[in-house]
Amino acid sequence: MTTDRAGVKTAERVILDDHEITKSPTDKRNYRIIELDNGMRCVLVHEAQAPQASAAVSIAAGHFHDPHNAQGLAHLLEHMLFLGTEQYPDPNGYQKFISAHGGSHNAWTGTEYSNYYFTVDANHFSAALDRFMRFFYEPLFAPQWIEKELQSIESEFQLKRQDELRRLYQVHKATANPKHPFSNFSVGNLTTLIDRPEATLRQQLRQFFERWYCARRMTCVLLGPQSLDELAALARHHASPIRSGCADIWHVDEPLYLPEQLGVQIYMKPLKDARRLIVTFALPGINDDYANKTTSYLAHLIGYEGPHSLFSVLRDKHWINSLSAGGGISGSNFKDFNINMQLTEQGMQYCDDIITEVFSFIQLIREQGIDEWRYHERRISIINAFNFQEPPRASDLAPQLAVNLQHYLAEDVIFGDYRMDGLYCPKVEQFLDCMHPENMRVTLIHKNVPTELREPIYGSDYAIHPLHPDQLKRFLAPPPSSAKLPLPNPYLQHPLEFQPYPDCPAAQPVRHQILPALTCWHLYDIEFKQPKAHLYIGLQLPQVIANSTSFALARLWCELMLDRLNEECYDAEIAGLNFNLYPQQQGMTLHITGPAYAVPQLAQTILTVLQQPTYSSQRWHDLKQRLITSWRQALLHKPLNFLFSQLNVQLQPHTYSVIQLAAELEKISYRQFCEDSTALFEPAQVQLFAHGDIQLDQLSPIFQQLDQWLELNRSLPDIDLMPSLLTDLDHESLVATQHPDHAVIVVLQAWQTEVSQQGLFMLINQLIQPRFFAQLRTEQQLGYLVGTTYLPMQQIPHLLFYVQSSRVDHHHLHQAIDDFFLDIADVLDDIQPTEFEQVRKSLIRQLTDNDTSLRSRSQRLWSAITQQDHDFSRLNRIAEALEQMSLDVFKQHTQQLIETKENRIVLCAKPTRFDTPP
Template sequence: MEPSNSLNHFTDIIQSPTDHRSYAMVTLANGLRCTLVHDPKAELCTAALAVAAGHFQDPIDTQGLAHFLEHMLFLGTEKYPSATDYQNFIHQHGGHHNAWTGTEFSNYYFSCEHSAFDEALDRFARFFYQPTFNANWLAKEVHSIESEFQLKRKDELRRLYQVHKATANPAHPFAKFSVGNLSTLTQDGSTHGLAKHMRTFFDTWYRANRMTLVLAGSASLETLHSYAEQHFTAIAGGGPVVQAETQPLYLPEQLGIQLNVQPLKDARRLILAFALPGIDHDYPYKTTSFIAHVLGYEGPGSLFAELHRRNLINSLSAGGGISGSNFKDFNLNMQLTDEGLQDTDTVIEHVFAAIRQVQQQGLEDWRYQERQVAIANAFRFQEPARTADLAPQLAINMHHYQPRDLIFGDYRMERLNTDKAHELLNLMTPERVRVTHIHRQVAVNDYEPIYGTNYRVTALSDAQQQRWQTPAAGNMRLPKANPYLQPLQAPLPLLATASAIPEYHHVSQGCRLWLLQDPDFRAPKAHIYCQFTLPQATASARHYACARLWCELMIDRLNEALYDAEMAGLHFNVYPQHYGITLHLSGYSNGIAALACEILQHFLVTEFRQERWHDLHQKLQSNWQSALANKPLNLLFARLNVLLQPHMYALSDLAAAVAEVTPESFADWQNDLFQQAEVKLFAHGDLTWQRVSPLLQQLTSNFPLMANLQAGVPPTRDFAELKRSGRLLERGHIETRHHDHAALLVLQGASCDVMEQTVLLLLNQFIQPHLFSQLRTHEQLGYLVGSTYMPIEQRPHVLLYVQSNQYDAQHLSARIDVFMQGFTEQLLVLADEELEAIQRALIRQLREPDTNLRLRSQRLWSAISQEQVVFDRLEQMAQLLESHTTSFFAEKMLTKLSDQSRQGFITAKPKEL
């Protein structure tokens, strides 16, 4: 079908030089605005539709309706009435789907194989003009919403968010409860009238003129346009015009306040929120972003550095906070130390001093120009996102940016808008601030009933207001020019010997290098991974706890000194793993090796300040002790790693171990840390031997390296080594401080053989939709139901899991067992119907090319970090899938499912108090 207005495509969209895609925009007759993206390299086709309707549009007596509607749209249309048709079709054609509901927008998106895109669009588009709202699914899906709500009852962010809503203007739609639950969506449990409310909401707000659509894939722009007209012109237009909210977010008495909030977990946080007007129209200037950059600077002399030097805060971030069509909260979010907790007024005084300093001295063009250079570098050499990830983002961007700024809008910084900056800074005053204290011991006198959070609101005292109106400046100073920042040049010429496989170099005893000058992603960027195998870091829970503390202290120590490098696009991280400690650097290639040398020098000579040691030691101990309040499934995944991997330790063991560590014993441990060390190094991107040779010299000259330390690490544990009670693995049951139960069934491969990996990977793809359909959609056991493939040291595992607030772990395990029995009995029949398409889609996924340098670095490093380095494992798996029939794999999977000797449960339940 040839589009009727093919000559009216808008194509003047600003793109990065690294972006190989073609773009066009067109508006359909019903008012639906579409962006078309031709990507000849796309492995999947993608559609995303964003509608200007979210929980702000909820009726006051049916809060959560927008979120509930999002769920119901997936459960059948007139042409495809089956509740699982859409999900099954997408999965069988190698894709994925999702959706979210926000304050003022909702977003729906999917990806699938090229050959199925037309059919998938036929199913997807009907969500928006032909939903059935099947009455048989209303009650079930209400309980699904209730399960989702219960799942998040102890989520600290949601609890804080709901207190925020309870203390805002009740006439502003932000005050509504966004998620919904059984109480808000039903009348005493009855769904009578819900379908009518939902239909009215849908007919009012889900109109083409309030929607944006993105279609992306390898098809031509003209073909994508024809798909848009064919499938989406049936959506009704003529909806209400999108307008900004008119009610203020806060009433006058809700500003100039202190808000105390009691968390469930140990926390010491201080948030200063300044109420500003909406900033959508300021996107070409990014004024709030610029102010956040100057206030949030963490280099020498900064607000952060001064408060950190006084040991009042551990971290500071500036500029976050909720935003919408007529409001923006500008937040300064700080994690306090014990000392800071006792002296919050001084912390706040320094914040106001910094704000006044920025207003009086910081609004200078050269500072803004530095941000322009950094952002221009980021745009010019941006790493392309996968088209499947890009489409949902563009659908939202279409609601906020001019057409030419569809992509560039996130980067556009035209000039310093001084008038706007003064306007915003003039609003950042003590009488307009909302000060939030988050700590278990704060005084409270009120109760938020939805999430059960205790809080208190009081007006700031006259003494506080007066002190902060004329704050003492202290020793703070504004940032100097960034010595690391410069406009980037083109990458180094590609060497004639360049290939797609890292080149191995035996540098010296105990030092091995894999070097790859990337032939495809031609940008001045690089990644360096430096893995130290350190027996001193992994020998026991105490050793591992010390290693984690050392990494936290090292990052804390380096953060201020290297903040300018961070702002210029050079990033680093230091983290422990079950071999030892890894340093990862990423960013612009010019200077990355020198930065690595600088950091490694600190590894050997750094002494940590005693007050920082004590504070981070306490923080780490508290985090581990409170971990039992985390989601049960997260704890089960962590427990599985402890059971099966060497040198992994339970969080409770780490908490107990770190409690016994003293500054003196830590210093003794640190002195021995690098006495036995082996290094694996991976340098990838715009790098050559000449660029990395100073780093090699640093390693071989300053570290006492020795070979084959990693070879001594034992392999992954076999289930045969674990005692079992029935099907429950030894130490496979944990008691949590979370109210949900969870069960996880582990299927373990017999070896690290590539065939074994291929069979279990295919089994996971095959079983996923059936497990979800049975246990989540039909039985409604819980909101979190699924399966995943997880290789542990290349040993393949398939994990089937359910988390529930309604059923206990024993019941969940029993239902998984019943499902497994039924699936095993039907496997050969189901394989005849489905497996060929799944096998074909998996081959495509395994051969999907890397979309950017970061993803390629991660993939190659995951191979290098193993004891056995194999780069073509994914291709080997794809070849096995190509060379064997579906019946061959069906029989293999049947054997796996029938062998219960390599299966076992781990479970979690709430701890009895």
């Protein structure tokens, strides 16, 4: 029994201790689940060496709980909780505190749940919790900030009007049961969120908060280096003031779809050039099936991409480019099971044939697919992923567990996403029975489909019609499938286990000169107890980066190879092996990761295919068109994304605009491609990095293959990778886009490459960012996307200030950033010695902390190798430079940097043409 801050006696009930919670053998954290006296359930996570602490609160209230006459209210409430409490009324205070102590924060509003979370330096956890937990019992809802935050909600809405997924989502809502809460408008805008005669908007927020935000509807996670008892005390102290009960149990009685909304075909016109076919089956809710994961099993069978699969059959007919299965919306009383296909130009003419093939394959599953061994094989791959998972970051784990505790039994709070107890045939048969034409919705997305309706909120043009009787007849009696079910997976026949440990493992990667033009870096590393490995093969290929035509050709070559390898290596992917092949500034990189015993084997398989590539002219054409379409749609992307891409082109040598690449690729014929693609690899140098539970002698066959394939040449000229100086670029660039928003990026570049400059730019980003956000976003409400970014390029630091707006033009945005710069002396005066010290120490800790996973260590070491940091000391040297930096020196250098215009460029995005509804 303890006493809280109000002097009230309180206690918590232990629901489960660590040994009662199912967790991965690699998970060294300790857990406890408690229930506070107000009914809030809390997951406590002790991580002894954690430098930071995290907290999350999940509430069983989302946009489904919005009043019908105030749609978007839950979303507005999420925004408002950050903007002041009775104890801490400053609307920017929470963000400043979290940022000043090395942390980050965020929140989201879903359909039936909302989630709030933050990460902060561990020794400031209690102070951060004091600010955070007050969101849930003493929010201010200050009227002046409601008005301002409404502009943010409106900006977010305007931003998403051009988002294809959001537009499709809203058409989905418009064609669902209007009495089901899914049909409501979730984001909200200035039209739906208004004062009403019966209640002001502030009163509506307060009513929603009091009805739904209470401890018994909340789950909480506290994670940090504090002991479990200390975390329990923090939970009691900070969460006990949250009132216990509020609304009654809430559930949805209405079906998601009315009878006339099933057995239908929906047509939708996208803004971008797209060809997509989505076959959707309406299933009942699946929350009660999490222990068996029947839909995951069915999705595995339908979405399989190996030899003779449904995907393989449809691809070989040149009807589709991709297929995925199992996705779709889900909630307490519904689940959409989607089969989502990207069509080729030819495939647009064969939609009914494609759907018939789908039903043929579903019939094949009925007849041959309900086998225990297939389920068991799927379970093995999932359990392997669980048993040998890399520990998630605290900032990711806390919000995940908070949501999991809302859905799963307490003992499954970690394991629930992986639990597969066995094949439950009645559930399989129930779901397969739902996969019939009368229970199907077919959505075809293309610019030329016939439409007669316009969705009023996002303005999407669409149509919905019943399937024709002839279609239903055909789908109900499909011919036998020409596809086959997956065979036993050879990669799942081997147990995951460690290899023999060497006598004297190295602490850092060791360089081995295998051949004059082939260098191998190797580090045997099982610190993380992972029988896994990462293999990077970097190919320095002067011909790939010689010009934009060669680079476009190389990109298409990579796409063809990935497409070719996808089928051959799909079983490996299911078993946890992953690979990627991509062109970059020096040539190409192949990255392979997964169970260590199979990484060399998979590398040899991939190199054999790359050495002797085969592909059909039709497949070449399909992928060429897909790539060109993707590149040409860049002008429709968020203006900030396009500006970041353009900045990369301006600064980075051997980098080309996607618009330029599309134009070059359009001119390349199949014959020219076949003739020119082999020249990409002549001559070459190779730099390879093997890391993890892998021995050097396992790589010998790979060395031989590379030597046989490539024309290795040690005398290649050095490739200049240094970024352009801003003094050599146009001071201001104006880019035309086809998106209605305006955007501006202001770029500052360091004068030198010294580590002191890198440390300075990191500090500026951490200290200035919350002030920039507060002024341009919170106070001026210029746009939804506002911030700063630290961007190092070949050890030359850059600092980016960015804003995107649907409210004002780029001239206004540019002026607002300039005004912020003009006031920099006042901004710097606001930085107190205590805050500076906290941020400086936090950065030093982040730079010198131990790696948290094998993956993060591999990425760090490979980055160091490619940037010639061969003693792997750069991060430590930056930390040492930060140790020497004083507040006065920081302010002096920052003011000089921002007031000097020679090291600054501005990129602006201006809409010239866009397809947007009135």
